Amino acid sequence: MILKNNKRLFLFISLALAATGAFAQQKTTASAAVNLALPQVWEKAVQYNRTIQMQQLHVQSSEEEIKDAKAERLPDIKAEGEYAKVSNMPMFENGIFSTPTQYPLIHTYYKVGADAYFNIYSGGKTNLKIEEQQTIQKIREEQKNLTVSQIKLQASGYFLDLQRSMIFKQLMLSNIAEQEKQLDRIKQLLKNGVVLKSDVLRAELQLSKEKLTLTTITNDIAIANQKLNIMIGEPDSLVVNPVNADGVDSASVKSYADYLNDAQGHAFQNKISEQETNLRRLQLKDVKANLSPKIGLFANYAYSYPQIQFYPYGGYLYGLGMAGIQASFPISAFYHNKHKVKASEIEFRQQEVEHLDTQDNVRQQVNEAYLRYKEALNRISVAQTNIQQATENSRIINNTYFNQTSLVTDLLEANTQLLQTKFDLAAAQIGAQMQYYKLQEVTGKL
DSSP, X not given: OHHHHHHHHHHHHHHHHHHHHHHHHHHHHHTXXXXXXXXXXXXXXHHHOHHHHHHHHHHHHHHHHHHHHHHTTSOEEEEEEEEEEOOOEEEOTTOTTSXXXXXXXXXXXXXXXXXXXXXXXXXXXXXXXXXXXXHHHHHHHHHHHHHHHHHHHHHHHHHHHHHHHHHHHHHHHHHHHHHHHHHHHHHHHHHTTSSXXXXXXXXXXHHHHHHHHHHHHHHHHHHHHHHHHHHHTOOTTOEEEEOOOOOOOGGGOOOHHHHXXXXXXXXXXXXXXXXXXXXXXXXXXXXXXXXXXXXXXXXXXXXEESBOXXXXXXXXXXXEEEEEEEEEXXXXXXXXXXXXXXXXXXXXXXXXXXXXXXXXXXXXXXXXXXXXXXXHHHHHHHHHHHHHHHHHHHHHHHHHHHTTSSOHXXXXXXXXXXXXXXXXXXXXXXXXXXXXXHHHHHTTOO
């Protein structure tokens, strides 16, 4: 009796665990899909991207380097100590080859002291170094911003590719359903002896091709989904449903001059090149400052034993300190620094030319992105017109075929043209969005 009850209890526990596992599995499967808008994708991509993380660390490193440069304004202070054993001092009164006379000394020697130096003037090199580090920080900050913009553009590409493939899939599923209904009607005409067997075979062949295309589109969705998951740091199994993708409005398109003005003030490449030019200018000033005098305050104090610095000597502890102004002028810098200044001037002029070249490249990129964006908007308008024409053509051919006044090839071609125009419209809309984000990235607004 007890054994039978235990079996029932074991069976009940097993069923409960199985039900719990099934529920958990169902819950996991249900949570394996998520709706994401493009701003959410950007946020995740920026947070996960390793390159951006490295750029941020570079910025933090620059902040510490600025603090280190400012710390050089503080006085240099050091403490030192010395302990030694001193030997007797032989005096060679009759030459080095004769026996010297040994004069006994105090054999224990030690010294403890500290000294300080405060820079008053050194040609402004300390301030120049601080400005250089601040400029380097600005460069690294803009490099980080450029990387963020590029990552956003790349994530936009994956997101829009996924969205386009999903639109294609819905169009293909809808078209296959229509083609299957159409195939049934053609088969009915074959039973009635109205059409030939070849019409049915051609329609079936066309339907088979579309199903194969559907398989390709499904694989495209899986590939784009995995690329996007890797970009945003999600597992490969997560199914992303793109939602709330921003559309494009031809009325909101600004002029080329407006986009060019935006790029001149916000393009990250321009900002980086401008700061690099400023850095070269500061480095040139720093090299020229090598000819400047150096003036500073100094102070030192030390306890020593024994007293052997001043005569008469004595075997006792004494203290001695000094304080004053120290000045120096590097006379040799007039000929040592000459070629360094020339080399720095050449590097500065080279950077100026490079900055002009960067501005030319940015202007060319803005022009190309602007023209491609307008071209993409025009494609949308043309695709919408083509859909209207293809829809009307398909309707006419469909009526004429089933009234036996046109061939099955005309019917299938009309169906293909209509589907292709729908694909073209979806591709044009997605392409226009991508060109819009490309234009924003070039002008420094993404």
